[in-house]
């Protein structure tokens with residue numbers, strides 16, 4: 001059956017927040033050490049950061065980086081990571097059973113992110129620490145001078161405040177695996193008090209409270225409601241996390257992961273709005289989807305089984321082009337919810353379930369998932385368009401019937417540029433007719449696609465070689481473009 005897509009520049013859900021295309025740097029495995037930071041590497045700069053990784057980060061186009069965790073932050077004392085490096089303690093990190101050398105901390109990460117032109121999103125420890133440590137970090141980062149913490153920052157070499165605008169109130173506090181895990185009521189009370197104190201230091205900051213760690217958490221819904229009821233006045237976003245993988249060789253369900261992401265987002269937004277209605281709160285709280293990706297969790301041992309080491313590898317998934325197709329489709333889900341999802345973080349940036357990999361003392365390379373992310377971060381700007389899609393149903397075991405072809409689209413009224421992102425989830429080619437009405441001009445400039453199974457599963461050498469390939473449109477006339485999507489593929493179409 002022919003898939004039909006209708007888009008119109010006036011029919012949109014508002015501007016996409018560019019922070020939707022963020023990523024995540026956690027002190028975990030080789031993300032920081034031998035990932036972004038490797039003194040002595042031939043490509044390292046004078047501060048020990050790898051310039052070859054920086055080049056790939058720029059090419060990836062990430063706009064925001066969450067730091068320093070993740071589960072790591074729930075045991076982290078940020079004061080360990082400031083001041084002269086030779087005095088910094090080596091601590092046992094319980095989240096990942098690693099020895100944290102603290103050679104990278106706030107005063108190394110923030111200048112590095114600034115030099116890359118990427119906005120930082122800092123997380124505070126609400127697991128083993130609390131209100132004081134959180135407020136002190138805001139003071140250290142954001143206050144100009146004249147207090148103990150701001151003067152210490154100056155003494156440590158940062159004369160100007162870092163002016164961090166976005167803060168996470170802990171990480172996955174609903175998860176029993178989290179160091180200092182809390183009940184919903186305990187977390188809500190702590191997050192509220194931390195938020196109040198942090199905002200008293202700097203009233204201009206935005207705050208993200210923890211939502212559920214994943215959709216299947218038994219406390220999902222109840223957790224969000226409790227946090228929103230008790231802390232809603234003092235927060236701006238509630239977080240979402242989700243990782244997808246192929247279970248039991250059920251490829252169809254895996255290809256439909258973005259349909260599951262849609263349902264998850266709709267559920268969180270409905271909960272936010274239900275609590276707002278019940279409590280008569282007028283302020284709109286939005287979503288920070290600050291961890292998402294494909295992650296084959298079933299392939300890695302639990303942390304308890306890992307021997308304690310320093311920057312040893314953790315969850316270094318090697319991605320296939322099938323995984324990249326799913327990543328592209330997950331990005332479409334985020335774009336289609338851009339009216340409420342303002343922040344997104346592909347977890348993580350380097351080596352740990354990441355689009356960028358490094359060999360210690362060796363080269364840095366791109367995973368297959370790098371390509372759809374970079375293409376979307378580059379092409380998606382301006383408005384998130386409402387798409388009217390007519391397509392067949394695609395049957396899945398986990399999620400029931402979902403659309404065979406999934407679509408998102410963007411249009412920038414300032415530049416006139418438009419982009420359409422299409423996923424064909426089925427094992428057959430899909431013919432698609434796009435009707436683009438009301439655009440002042442439309443000239444299809446580029447169509448590129450990522451096809452599943454370009455190489456064997458999780459082949460490290462082949463992964464580094466793959467990319468998007470050009471696809472010719474079947475027909476393009478004013479107001480209408482027809483193209484055939486290869487089976488199990490993700491495609492980006494750009495027009496001026």
Ligand code: AHR
Pocket residue numbers: 026028069070071072171172291347348
């Ligand atoms: O990204 C890896 C881990 O996944 C993070 O530390 C944690 O927040 C999540 O469970």
